[in-house]
Amino acid sequence: MPEGPEVECTRQYLQSLIGKTVKKIQLTELSQKYPKYQNRQSDFDWFKGQRVTDIERIGKFLVWHFNGKIILNHLGMSGKWILLKKGNQKLPSHSKALMYFEKYPQYAVFDDIRNFGQFKVFESYEKVMQHDPIRKMGIDGLAKPFPMKEFLAKINKPNYANREIGAVLVDQKLVAGVGNIYKSESLALAKINPTRLVKTLTKKERKELGLAISKTLWKAVDCNGSTFSTFQIPTGQEGSAQNWHKVYGKHGEICQNCKTEIIRIVQNGRSTFFCAECQK
DNA sequence: CCGCTGGCCTGCGAGC
């Protein structure tokens, strides 16, 4: 699932849990094998009887607030939350954490097939804000209205000048929430070739790119995110954003605008898809 | 400080 829009959709999906009182937070045995889940079960004793006061999204992180302590939660490449009815539902095979609540018929399950996710206790919000990836995080691509001034200031920094825009756009220190799909899609919408060096982008193009990022991310949220795998989850939060993708994953297919072939290149070890005719 | 490469994992599907 998870780029910024998918994390935002997950946050919205979990809204019903705000105000609920925790009965128990249970780590699974599997979770203990991975450093980003390394908190011992006893670290979660504190949460019993605590209310979920908020569930916030910061970039691609979910931040679970509990009147003091925080759980910092990253979905990695494959993390998903699902709400299951208490009782007879079968857990997904790579579940890492379960949350049970008082007087609530559902419990929340964090499942993460590839184990790149994160679920960690922080002693305070301040500590979370000091955590490097968050401290250094750039503007929120889903901020409304899009913070154009800050975007232009950040992309203007000298360290970006000689790099390819397709490689730069996934940098969370620039725009948080953009990932590999929406990188390609934003560039397609802005009609900018991903191999362009940042320094060659005109101010007009930079502005168009900023707007394209905002439009692309919000359209994805409105579509409930992009869903790729055939992996089905019981409650089904299937997204449909993939239905309007112009370029992502479409190498070898024909551009709907100009009928030339969409190509795939590799930037920083990640795939980038684009139409060399439409994106100059 | 910087950017790039490879590594972390499991699962899937294209191609042989």
Added chain:
DNA sequence: TGCTCGCAGGCCAGCG
């Protein structure tokens, strides 16, 4: 059909 290989929405340590 069955196997291998490449690739997958993220990030970060280590290296030059």
